[in-house]
């Protein structure tokens with residue numbers, strides 16, 4: 159799944175840099191990302207959309223390191239944000255607020271005001287109540303907020319239930335059946351300017367069919383909304399394209415977009431500006447998490463390989479039972495036997511595992527890479543068990559490895575806390 163990874167005499171390398179050497183230099187746990195791999199993941203989106211009015215808004219919740227944002231800003235991307243904190247990061251990384259869309263179902267008034275001040279491209283509104291509040295906030299300062307409604311097309315993205323968002327029972331979006339009424343309401347409010355329509359059906363989607371089903375339903379709505387006299391400028395089709403973690407075979411972004419464009423053209427909507435909000439597919443396979451084996455712990459029922467990375471560093475296995483590849487950085491040729499084991503971290507929870515039932519020929523001190531860790535890895539890391547979060551390295555096109563986030567020191571873990579005097 160990750161063409162920038164390769165095996166050589168120094169073990170596993172990313173963009174030609176030996177990962178074991180990087181682990182020695184920078185310590186573990188350590189996230190390492192490849193900027194060229196991120197650019198390569200973006201390229202099929204840009205190729206497929208060339209010649210069409212479009213904007214790829216990187217869903218920065220997947221990995222919001224400033225240097226990652228800079229990578230996409232320089233490549234011409236906009237950003238899909240979900241908080242005032244993410245807007246602040248876009249600005250800190252040199253991103254253009256005019257290319258920002260603001261998603262999320264619980265925007266506060268303060269966040270709305272910040273985004274209006276910044277001049278973002280569009281608010282993706284998720285409820286009728288939010289429409290009223292946003293209109294109020296904008297009108298209070300004599301402005302009109304650009305809005306799309308996130309409609310819930312009620313299609314099954316056939317992915318993990320925690321990351322499937324387009325079904326009726328989800329908290330996201332405005333029900334298909336309510337959409338026209340909600341658009342009429344939006345168009346009647348003084349502080350809003352309707353500019354588009356938006357949908358996002360889930361994440362780690364590995365088929366084209368759910369996207370086409372969603373598009374058909376969205377286009378039905380577009381036609382009904384415009385027939386009601388409310389013009390829509392852009393169409394935001396969300397993110398969600400899956401990646402290969404182990405044996406998944408998702409379509410390429412170019413194949414997905416070609417299929418969507420064919421349907422848009424066939425239904426006479428080919429001229430509209432198109433927005434996408436990909437996250438995982440731009441960064442997932444551009445990153446790895448490096449960790450060191452602390453102890454081998456053979457047991458009666460199960461063997462454990464205890465490593466220095468844990469669920470606080472990479473939550474996906476614990477939270478979704480996500481299966482991610484785990485490989486030794488320098489495979490042993492000294493007869494070390496393979497051990498069938500669970501790869502677990504030091505955190506005090508039985509759910510603290512990175513991989514289950516793996517076969518590994520390793521000894522204490524060896525380093526492992528957890529693969530495809532560039533998306534929803536560091537972004538979801540916590541300080542549970544008072545563990546500082548890992549350092550992050552970015553490999554640049556010129557071969558430099560730049561530490562783009564320092565290892566979190568213990569002092570900063572307590573920095574916001576105060577002892578009451580007696």
Ligand code: LLP
Pocket residue numbers: 217220238261262321358360361362396397398399435436437438439474478533534
């Ligand atoms: N747009 C919206 C409105 C979203 O909610 C999301 C992701 C995206 C775009 C980007 O989706 P992507 O292209 O990355 O699939 N933590 C989970 C994934 C949560 C996805 C949340 N929303 C995981 O680690 O699998």
